[in-house]
Amino acid sequence: MPLLHARTLANGWSGNVLVLQIESGLHERAGRAITYFELTLPAPQSDLAQQMTRDPCCFDFLTLADDARVRELARGLIEHVRDFLLELGVGLAFVGSQVPISVADRDFYVDLLFYHLSLRCYVVIELKAGEFKPEYTGTLNFYLSAVDGQLRHSDDQPTIGILLCKGREDLLVEYALRDMTKPIGVANWESRLVQSLPVELAGRLLTVEQLEAEPFRDHDDEAE
Numbered sequence: 001m002p003l004l005h006a007r008t009l010a011n012g013w014s015g016n017v018l019v020l021q022i023e024s025g026l027h028e029r030a031g032r033a034i035t036y037f038e039l040t041l042p043a044p045q046s047d048l049a050q051q052m053t054r055d056p057c058c059f060d061f062l063t064l065a066d067d068a069r070v071r072e073l074a075r076g077l078i079e080h081v082r083d084f085l086l087e088l089g090v091g092l093a094f095v096g097s098q099v100p101i102s103v104a105d106r107d108f109y110v111d112l113l114f115y116h117l118s119l120r121c122y123v124v125i126e127l128k129a130g131e132f133k134p135e136y137t138g139t140l141n142f143y144l145s146a147v148d149g150q151l152r153h154s155d156d157q158p159t160i161g162i163l164l165c166k167g168r169e170d171l172l173v174e175y176a177l178r179d180m181t182k183p184i185g186v187a188n189w190e191s192r193l194v195q196s197l198p199v200e201l202a203g204r205l206l207t208v209e210q211l212e213a214e215p216f217r218d219h220d221d222e223a224e
Contacts, residue, residue, distance in 0.1 A: 029054045030089075033162070034173045035185035041158070048119055049160055049183060052089055056188035057164055059087070064191045070129045073189075074098075074111055077127075091118040101146045110143050121157035122147050125164060127189075132168035134176040137184055144182045158182070164189040 033053035037046040061083040062076040077084045078097050085092055095113040102108075112125040124147060126140045140161045147159045161184040173186045 026054075029056060029058065033185040033187035034168075034170060034177065035183070036177050036180065037160075037183050037185065040181060040183040041160075045119055045157060046183075049185075052092075052116070052119075052123075052160075053162065053185050053187055054087065054089075056190045057087060059084075059189055059191040062191050068129055070111070070127050073127050073129060077112065088114075091116050092123065093117060095122070101143070101150060103146055108143070108146065110147070113147070116160070119157060119160070120155070122151060122159040124159060124161045126161065128163065128165040130166055132163070132165040132173055132176075132186060134172055136163055136165070137176045137180065137186070140184055141180060141182050144184070161185070162187065166190075 031051045031053055032055035033050075034055075035050060035053065037049045040046075041049055059073075059077070061080045062073070064072065064076065074097060081094055085094065092114045093116075095115055097112050099110040099113045100107055101110060110124055111127045114123040114125065115121070116123050124140065124143050126136065126143065128136060140163050144159045144161045152159060159182075161182065163184065163186045165186065165188060168186060168188060177184060177186070
């Protein structure tokens with residue numbers, strides 16, 4: 001696997017990290033998101049940006065039900081930001097979550113904001129709990145314009161947007177991106193940890209809200 005070998009040397013991965021990347025099929029997922037980076041970014045930035053993408057993004061470090069909401073997904077990624085950064089690749093610095101941007105006296109919130117040290121640009125990641133819809137790219141395009149207008153330094157490269165959805169129809173994505181002038185990519189995300197559980201067991205897992213609402217009971221009380 002020459003790609004993994006090259007990434008191991010470049011990123012300084014340990015043996016354990018390399019094993020995790022092999023098990024997650026990184027060599028099959030890297031650079032596979034649907035993008036038009038080659039038309040919206042100069043070379044070699046377009047190639048570097050493409051290699052940053054994963055399709056699907058593997059969130060095996062999260063425990064999510066199939067009907068998990070965006071809030072639960074975002075909260076899990078922040079709690080496991082080290083694992084998330086490892087999945088996305090070397091060079092990304094985490095800026096913040098639900099980053100507020102004010103436009104025309106209205107407040108908008110970017111799901112996740114990163115800065116890529118090698119690409120010298122901001123990276124906006126928009127999370128969706130369901131399947132891709134064409135209108136999502138319009139919202140992400142708006143966020144990229146706002147970040148470029150308010151946060152981007154004169155020395156920075158154009159902001160890149162990554163839309164992560166729970167499923168997509170490729171033709172819909174291609175049509176939605178075809179005439180976009182900003183660098184946007186669309187990829188799937190999955191949490192195979194939950195998907196691999198038996199249906200009868202996965203259905204018994206409590207949601208975060210249920211766990212928070214569940215009263216604590218001591219083992220001694222149960223023994224009684």
